[in-house]
Amino acid sequence: MSAELRRILFLSHSHAFRTFRVGSHHYAREFARRGAEVVHLSTPISHVHRRLGRVSRSEASRVPRGPHRDRDGVTHIVPRTTMPTPFGRLTAGRELQHHGIDTRFDAVLIDQPLLWDDSIRELTDRLVYRPTDLYPAGVKARMQKSIIAAADGVTATSSEVLRALGPLRQPHLVLGNGVDTAHFIASAEPERADVCIYVGALDRRFDWQQVCAWARARPRMRFVVVGPSPAPPVMLPDNVELSGGVPYSTLPTLLHSARVGMLPLSDDPLNAGRSPMKLYEYLAAGLSVVARATPVLGADESAGLFTYSDENSALAALDDALSHASPNVAGVERARQQSWSAKTDLLVDFVLKLPRR
Structure with a gap:
């Protein structure tokens, strides 16, 4: 791993304690295996979602409270909140500080628009938006615009997702999902x-x-x-x-x-x-x-x-x-030809070429 990418933060839509894996889980694993310190912070489990049945009691019980370091060396954080994002008081920086984690990273990769707040820009000199879905309207669409305005680069998971973002001023590429x-x-x-x-x-x-x-x-x-x-x-x-x-x-x-x-x-x-x-x-x-x-x-x-x-x-x-x-x-x-290792090589190359703020 490059000396310029020793600390990586993922802000993801899905935590790693469900029965399925998403792209951020695989990228986090690959970065950790290459020697980087990786933190994976995902959408919080809120009291509102629990009451509405959108998060079952059994699922919530499987999710550790506080930081959990997995066998690959990735530190996972799934916040517990009263209100769902973005309506509560959660910010990534405050959540990291609460757990005693240094809030400066060599790169931050965000794929969950609902986790965005302006203070994320202060966590890194290299901010990458990694959209994985289409957001034609609603809260996610509005927050996506804010992320794009602040991001240094964009890596979309498909050409259709990239096209839907409209004209982009920053470097961008399509980096589809891979396979272990x-x-x-x-x-x-x-x-x-x-x-x-x-x-x-x-x-x-x-x-x-x-x-x-x-x-x-x-x-x-x-x-x-x-x-x-x-x-x-x-x-x-x-x-x-x-x-x-x-x-x-x-x-x-x-x-x-x-x-x-x-x-x-x-x-x-x-x-x-x-x-x-x-x-x-x-x-x-x-x-x-x-x-x-x-x-x-x-x-x-x-x-x-x-x-x-x-x-x-x-x-x-x-x-x-x-x-x-x-x-x-x-x-x-x-x-x-589509391994996560090969995808990570491309992602690292993309991030290192971004202008630093």
């Missing part, structure tokens, strides 16, 4: 059974109707949906299985039991800018992939990625993915 290849890659193995799997969030951006349509059209196949969720909004065919949330450590074994990874994105406009982390995790685990096409997601049939644009083409894309070689060796090679 070593975690997901499988050893030599026989051809897999006809199992299709989805692992991830099950919110409005997930197309339950499409999964049901596939399952009805291919009743002899198993469709496994993995992710924390309330009851699905539709009646599921008998060959669709719900597995609930699973720990990140067990995902490789689960994926190695399947042949096809599904990315059934709904028609929610926010899907246009997504850089799905699961794409490369599927490929690294040796699966072929069937996904709805977006401005970001396009077909790469030689690597086992098949896309569809509507109901008429969705079944054909699934059948193409099922017919692809299994395990998907070509997909594994494509995933290797």
